[in-house]
Amino acid sequence: MGRRRRPRPRPRREHLLEVTIELVAREGIDAVTHRRVAELARVPLGSTTYYFASREEMLVEALKTFGRQEVAALQERLAELPARRPSRKRYIDGLVDFLAPQLGDDHWRTVAQYTLLCEAARRPELELVAREWNQAWWAVLEELFRALRAPDPVLEARMLLAMLDGFLVEQLAAPDPDFLAAVLRPALRRVFTRALTGSGS
Amino acid sequence: MGRRRRPRPRPRREHLLEVTIELVAREGIDAVTHRRVAELARVPLGSTTYYFASREEMLVEALKTFGRQEVAALQERLAELPARRPSRKRYIDGLVDFLAPQLGDDHWRTVAQYTLLCEAARRPELELVAREWNQAWWAVLEELFRALRAPDPVLEARMLLAMLDGFLVEQLAAPDPDFLAAVLRPALRRVFTRALTGSGS
DNA sequence: AACGTATATGTACGTTTGTACAGTGCAAAC
DNA sequence: GTTTGCACTGTACAAACGTACATATACGTT
8 A cells, every 4th residue: 555655666576577568468479588578678688587487487477467457456446436326327437437548548458458368268377367357347347236226237247347348359459539439338328228227038 | 183192182371371370279379480380280391481471471361361261150150040030039049059169169269369359459460350350240240130120230239249259258268167058148138138128328 | 205384392591589507796694 | 804695697508480592393385
């Protein structure tokens, strides 16, 4: 919680992990080599083998750390929605605001996120992080639908998360500048309206 | 006519592309090297440089071809749903049947699909294929909702595709054996019921 | 039979890669 | 003041890599 007032001395290791993730997102996993990471982090080559036993470990560690950071960020952001008597509109705006940066400035973080999921299909060590990430979101959305007195918050949450995932994945490849207004907001409106009326089997 | 040695009915190049995609899905893009591809395809190393100008070209070509194959497969499968007077149940079953293999035998194809999308975020050459894939699905689902007389087939289709994408991405990392019955089918039921009543803004 | 061309392959070369490791500096312990 | 231990780094090297290219083969044309 209490943030150190030292701006400089961030541990080397964490810095390397950050650079690695950025590299994964911007240039692909191929680009993650000891030398490239060292160059971007402005540390000597030896550092990369000092802090990590192998390239594999460096990469996996970076992905895990990143995934957990995203979960933490989500929960932190969640705390900013106190919402005693939540309105539907407020939640829609909240979600839109939450997703908006992912389509712009934080675009590369989204790329990293879904690259992580793809990689988790192949690497058992990443399965847990992927699962944690899903569950964090489910919890958030489930809570949300519960607060809105939706009849079936659990399924509702799973459906909404899937939809948001899908939208982000689509935007990965072919970003649409008008996506927020043209698609996301209407879609969310529809989801919330329906969830509240409880129509459907 | 074949002298004696013509066991290769399929052109070499296509075979290399298939092997490349399989490698991407099963071992990651890292694993795609000339030597590894040649080994798996059981062709001499020289072949890989003969058919492709560079590793880059081989990889991109493989991803593009794969993407287009998936689109073709989708439309082919679509033809098997003639459905003059479609019932809701029939479409649900159709979609479930269509997605089911992706979670089992064809799991690695799904991995390849979303790896392709991630890669398209970084490589402009892949943007078009990604877009084509999206549009093919939109067309299919839009048609579907239109046939069912849903009030807003366009938005409906976009929402459903996003949801399906999302579900598949989730299953990538942490496959749930009971996913079809426990999540997908109920979710689809709900989507279709709602779309037909037309509730929502 | 001789030739020409497209297809195909084995080998070799310069680079990049992961990683080991001997060495350096430096602060605390003695 | 010397020793010790540890955080750190520069260098070296075998292995793997992408790619060029000279050579070989197959086959239609002449």
